[in-house]
Amino acid sequence: MATVLDGKLLAASIEQRLAAVISAGKGRAGRPPGLAVLRVGEDPASGVYVANKEKACARVGIRSFGQHLPAETPYAQLHTIVEQLNADQQVDGILLQLPLPKGLDEGPLLAAINPDKDADGLHTLNLGRLLKGETGPRSCTPAGVMALLATAGVNLEGKRAVVVGRSILVGQPMALMLQAANATVTVAHSRTRDLATLTRQAEVLVAAAGCPRLIGAEHVSKGVVVVDVGIHRLPPDPQKDLKGRLCGDVRFEEVEPFAAVITPVPGGVGPMTVAMLLVNSTVAWCHQHHLGLGTIEDLLV
Ligand code: NAP
Numbered sequence: 021m022a023t024v025l026d027g028k029l030l031a032a033s034i035e036q037r038l039a040a041v042i043s044a045g046k047g048r049a050g051r052p053p054g055l056a057v058l059r060v061g062e063d064p065a066s067g068v069y070v071a072n073k074e075k076a077c078a079r080v081g082i083r084s085f086g087q088h089l090p091a092e093t094p095y096a097q098l099h100t101i102v103e104q105l106n107a108d109q110q111v112d113g114i115l116l117q118l119p120l121p122k123g124l125d126e127g128p129l130l131a132a133i134n135p136d137k138d139a140d141g142l143h144t145l146n147l148g149r150l151l152k153g154e155t156g157p158r159s160c161t162p163a164g165v166m167a168l169l170a171t172a173g174v175n176l177e178g179k180r181a182v183v184v185g186r187s188i189l190v191g192q193p194m195a196l197m198l199q200a201a202n203a204t205v206t207v208a209h210s211r212t213r214d215l216a217t218l219t220r221q222a223e224v225l226v227a228a229a230g231c232p233r234l235i236g237a238e239h240v241s242k243g244v245v246v247v248d249v250g251i252h253r254l255p256p257d258p259q260k261d262l263k264g265r266l267c268g269d270v271r272f273e274e275v276e277p278f279a280a281v282i283t284p285v286p287g288g289v290g291p292m293t294v295a296m297l298l299v300n301s302t303v304a305w306c307h308q309h310h311l312g313l314g315t316i317e318d319l320l321v
Contacts, residue, residue, distance in 0.1 A: 022246075022279040025168050031291035034167070035080050038302050042081040045311040053305035054083045055113040055139060055297070056105045060098065061091035061121035070117055076294050082301055085111060091121035098124070099132055106134040112308060113139030113301030118189075136307070139300045142188065150196050157300040162194035164292025165226065165247050166201070172281055174224070174245050176201040182219050184208045184235070184269070185228035190249055194226055215239065227269035237274040245281040246270060249289050 046052050055077055059070050070086065077084040085108075087101065105114045114137045120126050135145040141159040149156035169176065181203040185191035195205045208218055210229075219225055219239040227235045228249035240246065250269030256262050268285030276282050283289055306312070 022276045022282045023172065024276075025172050025281060025283045025288060027164070027168060027283060027288040027291045030168060030171055031295035034295040034299065035076065038080040038082075038298050041302060041306070041311075045306065045309065046081070048311060049305065049309035051110060052081050052083050053113070053301050054085055054108075054111045055115065055301045056085040056087065056108070056111045057115045057117060058098070058101065058105075059086070059088045059117040060093055060124065061089075063119060063121075066117050066119070073115070073294055073297060076298055077301075080298055080302075082298060083110070095124060095128075098129055102129060102132045106132075106137060111137065112304040113137055113297070115139045115297065136304060139297055139304075141193070141300060147188070147193065150193055150200075153200060157304065158197070158296070159189065159193040160296035160300065161190050161228075161249060161289060161293045162197050163296045163299075164289055165194060165249070166197050167296070168283065168289070168292055169224075169245070169247070174281060176203040176224065179203045179223040180221055181205045181224040181226070182208060182222035183226045183228065184215070184219065185226075185230065185249070187228070187230075190228040191226075194228065194249075198224070198226075229269050231269055232267055233271045234269045235275060236271040237278065240275050240278045242278050243280045244278060246275055246279045247283050247289065248272070248285050251285055251290060 042052055057070050057073055059066055074084045074086060105111050114133045116129055118126055130142055131144060133143055135143045138146050138157045141157040146156045150158060176198060181198045183191050183195045183205060186207050186209045191207060195207045199205045203224060208215055212218060216239045220241050222244060224245045225240060226247045226249060230250055232252040248268035248270040252267050253264045254267055256264040266286045272284060
């Protein structure tokens with residue numbers, strides 16, 4: 021039986037630590053940390069994600085400055101808003117909720133965010149800092165994966181790791197973080213030939229392809245550590261559920277018997293992504309006000 025990593029539990033304990041750091045530093049800073057979430061258009065999933073992030077902010081004492089703009093908002097106006105948030109002394113973290121509506125290019129807007137307020141860790145400078153091993157806000161999802169693995173005591177030193185997916189959001193920073201932890205990393209993508217032969221060599225397998233239930237028993241070897249980053253809602257089954265059940269990139273029931281450690285969907289990587297967003301915002305606030313990071317320092321991968 022595999023150890024199933026509980027991302028919800030770890031995220032809750034990180035929130036507790038953040039709440040303590042914020043409560044201790046608020047007096048000296050003269051204000052709590054602030055996170056601005058910029059949402060454009062009506063993507064329904066984004067609505068749920070933004071609401072979850074705002075609730076999480078409230079739980080730890082981060083002030084959220086939500087802005088929800090219509091899909092027709094011109095690029096120039098969004099750029100001006102980003103610049104205003106960059107200059108706003110109450111705001112430590114800025115998050116541009118993706119995807120943007122068709123016709124709006126996220127690239128220049130992400131680049132316009134002050135890198136030190138880059139709550140998502142996706143700014144080119146911060147990806148460069150990660151590449152060079154310098155400190156800076158880290159991409160939330162892979163940072164969340166690293167925190168989960170570290171807390172579970174998974175030793176990555178010298179391990180063969182395979183990351184399935186090479187996106188800038190997940191796959192690439194994930195590979196860099198695993199490499200920084202001294203794993204030997206291979207990155208697979210949609211043109212990789214014979215994926216199963218490659219992934220069977222993995223001692224640590226991170227599935228971030230965005231393909232529901234791609235990874236099955238044929239892709240893994242006994243004793244593997246499996247991290248499922250994917251999140252998908254399956255079509256509803258009128259016999260069982262009306263909303264449609266959530267699943268990942270991994271066929272959990274097939275892979276779990278082979279795995280030493282595995283993350284579930286939901287309740288694995290997802291809650292950790294939100295927790296890391298809070299960490300990035302709180303760390304930026306601590307830096308701005310010269311506060312010690314205390315017990316959250318060890319979360320910075
Ligand atoms: P993405 O931008 O669509 O990238 C997917 C990557 O997987 C691409 O590099 C693609 O290769 C590769 N790929 C696609 N099909 C493949 C296949 N059959 N075999 C091997 N590689 C394949 O997706 P993303 O933004 O990285 O997200 C990945 C998944 O994670 C999605 O399900 C997303 O919803 C989920 N996600 C979850 C969280 C969370 O908090 N849990 C956060 C972020 C993302 P090419 O480069 O060749 O196209």
